[in-house]
Amino acid sequence: MARSRNRIVVPEARQALNQMKLEIASELGLSNYEEIDKGNLTSRENGYVGGYMVKRLIEHAERSMSNK
Secondary structure (H helix, E strand, O other), rough: OOOOOOOOOHHHHHHHHHHHHHHOOOOEEEEEEOOOOHHOOOHHHHHHHHHHHHHHHHHHHHHHHHHO
């Protein structure tokens, strides 16, 4: 089994990141994403979820930085 190299720097953020992942998956039409065997999804489907998460996090950081 592959070992993830990703680690959450702020453990308190884990729940918020998981919630964001589920919201994005739902918006992309992947209902019940939490229960889906991710191995049965295409690389494109899994990549979209992660890609949109990064996009939103960057947008949030940019907004936060511009307000300072």
